Amino acid sequence: MMLLTVSENELILTPGNEAIFPHQTWEDYERLLDFRQDKTLPKLYFNSKTQQVRLMSPLPSHGNRVSTLSDLVKILLRRQGKDWQCFDPITLKIPNQAGLEPDTCFYIENRQAILGKDKIDLTIDPPPDLAIEVDFTSITDVEAYELLKLPELWVYRQESLNIYILQENSYQDSEKSNLFPNINIKKILPHYVELGWTEGSSIALRQFETLDNFS
Template sequence: MPQLAEPPPRPAPPARRTVLRGVTWAEYVALRAKPENEHVKLTYDGPAGGLLEIEMPNGPLHENVSWWLANLILAFTEERRIPVRGVGSLTQSREDLQRGLESDLCYYVSSLPKLEGRDAVDLEAGDPPPDLCVEVDVTSPGVRKLPIYAALGVPEVWVWANDTLTVHRRGDDGAYAVSGKSGELPGFPIATAAALIARRAEAEHFALLAEWRTAVRPDENQ
């Protein structure tokens, strides 16, 4: 019998993250401004040797976890009546620091009054950075982001990795330390949130969100 030809090898999927070295600030800004890069995350650290991480649009796992975290934060702030403004994946960049990035989620909480009456946020013009940024890391890490957040002055960063949600609080020395609780959203049950997200395939999302709201709703008798 004739031998069947081996099928041609499948092309390797494009890398989700590419890290370049020796990139200048002007090159980073030019790439950020290209319309075709609108949905591409760029992380730039000039002092670290001009490192630029190019992160392609995220896969379904990343988007699913991001959706859950956004909804848990929304429900918590509604139940606790905490004024907050979500600014999505706002580009946070400052030429004087030679650093820039986009978070998966970011929020203004304690510094929200400084933005009163304005929708646009411009760090280059002196606006404060977001008070809370969220990174959903479901792939291998690229450029280290916490030093960039520290330089920008972000008070708190949440990192989701390995089905765990970790809070990093920026201290007076400018460095982050892992904390068991949130300073920007006091009372937010970090471990409970992670456990609920881990159960996201077990029940309808509205049932889990109802359970979450019941868990975080203030006791009216207290």
């Protein structure tokens, strides 16, 4: 049974549930952020086109896959000799347009622009180069990410990884990642994400680190 509590003192949604509020404004979204105070859950999303505020509270299986997927990306970045800045949790907002809280995100090419900042303001700062969402409790609102003009979005769902590349302000489903064009991301990563859940994250990551061929 879903349990949602909204008051001036707390905002609580039981794990494994999603709540959608229709006909919402930016002010409604900001009010819910205030109710949540300094907590990170439930995650809050706002899309001005749909006028919906979505709340999501994940299960442990969700968090485990997010953590493993994030660690796999870090291994790939190290292999390429690239630096990064990873954020989780983070709230990404453009006032009156969209507010999002990806499961994890990476600044790579734009890393220097946000180093040392306590808050990222997307009206002046660049968006992350990569955002990752794992869909268990809810379905990612891809259109909302378009409003933030985030270059690349990965959505992991049912042992499958979808890659979305921003082209002319809309996402195109892609077989390859612009960040890792020579690696078969869609084939390789889901195997190790699920291995991390069934056998343990450390085992999955050790095996992944020993790979010589990422095709």
